[in-house]
Amino acid sequence: MATLTELTDQLTSDPASWEGSPLISVSQISTSGLQLLFQTAQSMRSLVRSQGGDERLKRRVLASVFYEASTRTSCSFQAAMMRLGGTFIHVDGGKGGNTSASKKGESLEDTIKCLECYTDATVLRHPTTGSVQKVALGGGTVKPVINAGDGVGEHPTQALLDFFTIWDELGISLDVSGGEDVGEGKHEGPLVVVLLGDLKHGRTVHSLAKLLARSSLKHELVLRYCSPKALEMPEHVKDYVKDFPNAKQELYTDMIDAVKGAHVLYVTRVQRERFENPDDYNAVKGAYVVDKSLMDVAPSKMIVMHPLPRVDEISTEVDSDDRACYFRQMENGMFVRMAILALILGAP
Ligand code: CP
Known part of the structure; x- marks a missing residue:
């Protein structure tokens, strides 16, 4: 598995560079990658405003896993998935409502490894800085993991x-x-x-x-x-x-x-x-x-x-x-x- 340093500037204007990639840090994004992302976001805005969305992610499933409270990040990822025809499963690992098997002592790596058997990508928020990187690049997962905030690290x-x-x-x-x-x-x-x-x-x-x-x-x-x-x-x-x-x-x-x-x-x-x-x-x-x-x-x-x-x-x-x-x-x-x-x- 690649290290974060090896992934510097890896996301470019070539859509193939994004496909299947984890997104852990802003250091992965080159300026041409930003340009592609911004253009794509603009076209998503037009799409939503004109017809609400489309079906390009039909039958694709996102794991939305939050070990810290969230309204915007979790709901906007879930809405994004649904606007493109896909769906999601949500795991609330937060202190108040932890319904995940982490309560029984399961490691974060095992929980994500399990969820990716059912899904195509994971969005993960966790209070420990570096934890999302460890899960995404540690070699245990095979599907893309997106960092939704790791402690005081990155978002x-x-x-x-x-x-x-x-x-x-x-x-x-x-x-x-x-x-x-x-x-x-x-x-x-x-x-x-x-x-x-x-x-x-x-x-x-x-x-x-x-x-x-x-x-x-x-x-x-x-x-x-x-x-x-x-x-x-x-x-x-x-x-x-x-x-x-x-x-x-x-x-x-x-x-x-x-x-x-x-x-x-x-x-x-x-x-x-x-x-x-x-x-x-x-x-x-x-x-x-x-x-x-x-x-x-x-x-x-x-x-x-x-x-x-x-x-x-x-x-x-x-x-x-x-x-x-x-x-x-x-x-x-x-x-x-x-x-x-x-x-x-x-x-x-
Ligand atoms: N901005 C942000 O991360 O908001 P949430 O904590 O509601 O996701």
């Missing part, structure tokens, strides 16, 4: 839908040699992205920072990390980004300073479930709240994103602002996951 399909949303909303141009960018390409100058909140525990911001940095853009990339000291972006993410000369990293603690000249404000929830000591959570939980007063001083074209769920870090009064695009972002999740499933299951 690659979220990063893909996030980048699709940025590309789609702002008209970002990808630099694909020999290929024509499919975006409107209306964005000019650098792309300034503020990542705000719990950058320590937020796997979505880890994956998004890496994906934006590693992709060839026709724009300089400025990543502004704005967080309380205790929740700073981990060094391993900053070190990863450092290797890409087109990406600049800046640290902020004041969100009004951070949004000056920004094109994207990506807000994250302080993740209570990742704190061992409730006092540590209480000390940082209300550190940032995006409200009307911030939006009044923010750039007029800056989009506001959030992977959701939110707690109180974005006031609901912001929802009606045209710049708030987190619900559009969430809908894009289904289109991007339809594209991922179609490509991995060989029916783009």
